[in-house]
Amino acid sequence: MTGQVRTVDGRVAGRRGQATRQKLLDCLGEMLSSSPYRDVKVIDVARKAGTSPATFYQYFPDVEGAVLELAEEMAKEGAGLTELVSGRSWVGKAAWQTSEELVDGFLDFWRRHDAILRVVDLGAAEGDKRFYKIRMKILNSVTNSLTDAVKELQAKGKVDKEVSAAAMAGSLVAMLASVAGHQKGFTTWGVKQAELKPNLALLVHLGITGKKPVR
Amino acid sequence: MTGQVRTVDGRVAGRRGQATRQKLLDCLGEMLSSSPYRDVKVIDVARKAGTSPATFYQYFPDVEGAVLELAEEMAKEGAGLTELVSGRSWVGKAAWQTSEELVDGFLDFWRRHDAILRVVDLGAAEGDKRFYKIRMKILNSVTNSLTDAVKELQAKGKVDKEVSAAAMAGSLVAMLASVAGHQKGFTTWGVKQAELKPNLALLVHLGITGKKPVR
DNA sequence: ACTTGTCCTGTCATGCCGTCAGCTTACCGA
DNA sequence: TCGGTAAGCTGACGGCATGACAGGACAAGT
Incomplete structure (x- = not known):
């Protein structure tokens, strides 16, 4: 289904080609971490990878195209985030643990990929x-798993029927994503990581179960 | 305090100068709404304003500098958001109304300024x-007002002392900002504005008071 | 009309973009 | 071993944005 990796002009990439392609992607990732998105130029990425701009254009239509590729890679890993929610319990003490682990896992993932996620966020916001x-x-x-959790609790009568499961899950996940994206900002401002996490977990717990957590 | 508006080379701008400067800012704002930040070029802004690139550089060091100016303008208006929270009640039915109005006001403000806020968000995330x-x-x-509200409730013993008021307020505001920034995304996906708002209000209420709302 | 200071633009050197033709390298079958 | 073929890379080029400057246009006061 994915087919082979192809160059812009249609050739199939061999071993060597894939290597340089990957090197370009790696260097692009580094550049994104170290300088503003607006200032990332093809020529810089190429230089950093020890090759020429023309080579870059052989594998990607432009910077944006390469970023998309990078984001695609990351998204694959991101699929694993489901496991932070699915199959977990949202009742009693276990619910608190679930909340905490979800927050932990989420913030960690975001921290590891913050540079690309910034750009993805921008692109998405721009439509x-x-x-x-x-x-x-x-x-x-994550959202789908959370939505299911809410619906399940609703079925058992533990959560008000009025609550829109999807909207609630979406809002919570948006919160996590946003806070994760500005983690550095929070700490610079004076809120410590140590008190940020429990509060996020508290909000998640409140949002999903509608109740204060039992610790 | 603000002093006079000055050109890059130090001259004070007169009436006419201020007008073209403002026109450039307006056009920049439009460009930001209609095309990706990365693709906004000085020459396009200048053309749109019916002037030349050289004129642009007389008033702003670069695109980023002009965006900062635009953002500064918006921030002044944004200070008015405080009134959505300060002096409001967080007890009983009034608390629900306060939550709803806060969400309403916030989403509205964000929608009116989404283009610039996107860029500000990116810049902030990039450090x-x-x-x-x-x-x-x-x-x-908004955050400070919310923090005060939480602290007040804590003083009255209505909210657990363990809760970090600042972290809670910060997280809620981050959530609002994020959801606001992806409003279009939510609707495209299938969550309607009508069910999004009450759920956000619910989360705000839960976060601040720790209780389910009385409607 | 002349001066003064503000305001705008033509022009130019510089540097990045994106493309092409052409060169080198690796692989493969005879 | 020897072409043949496709993959892989680059120098070079026209085109366009950037950013600096000097000089011209304009308004206002004298």
């Missing part, structure tokens, strides 16, 4: 469907 | 202190 799709792919893995 | 400061200026007006 670019390709970026939006990738963002969804990552967030949905 | 640019100037953008970060502006973001804080806007969010703090």
Whole structure:
């Protein structure tokens, strides 16, 4: 289904080609971490990878195209975030643990990929469907699981029927994503990581179960 | 305090100068709404304003500098967001109304300024202190008020002492900002505005008071 | 009309973008 | 071993954005 990796002009990439392609992607990732997105130039990425701009254009249509590729890679790993929610219990003490682990896992993932996620976020906010799709792919893995959790609790009568499961899950995940994206900001401002996490977990718990946690 | 408006080379701008400067800012704002940040070029802004690139550089060091100016303008208006929280009641039915109005006001403000806020968000996430400061200026007006509200409730013994007021307020505001930034995304996906707002209000209420709302 | 200071633009050097033709390298079958 | 073929890379080029400057246009006061 994925087919082979192809160059822009249609050739199939061999071993060597894939290597340089990957090197370009790696260097692009580094550049994104170290300088503003607006200032990342093809020529810099190429230089950093020890090759020429022309080579870059052989594998990617432009910087944006390469970023999409990078984001795609990350999204695959992001699918694993589902496991932070699915199959977990949202009752009693276990619910608190579930909340904490979800927050932990989420913040960690975001911290590891903050540079690319920033750009994906921007692209999605600007209305670019390709970026939006990738963002969804990552967030949905968690959102859907959370939505199911809420619906299940509703079925048992433990949560008000009025609550829209999807909206609630979506809002919580958006919160996590946003806070994760500005983690550095929070700490610079004076809120410590140590008190940030429990509060996020508390909000998640409140949002899903509608009750204060039992610790 | 603000002093006079000055050109890059130090001259004070007169009436006519201020007009073209403002026109450039307006056009920049439009461009930001209609095309990706990365693709906004000085020459396009200048053309749209019916002037030349050289004129642009007389008033702003670069695109980023002009965006900062635009953001500064918006931040002034954003200070008014405080009134959505300060002096409101967080007890009983009134608390629900306060929550709803806060969400309403916030989403509305964000929708009106989404293009610039996107860029400010990006700049802040990338670690640019100037953008970060502006973001804080806007969010703090709400965050501080919310923090006070939580502390007050804590003093009355209505909210657990363990809760970090600042972290809670910060997380809620981050959530609002994030959801606001992806409003279009939510609707495209299938969550309607009508069910999004009550759920956000519910989360705000839960976060601040720790209780389910009385409607 | 002349001066003064503000305001705008033509022009130019510089540097990045994106493309192409052409060169080198690796692989493969005869 | 020897082409043949496709993959892989780059130098070079026209085109366009950037950013600096000097000089011209304009308004207001004298």
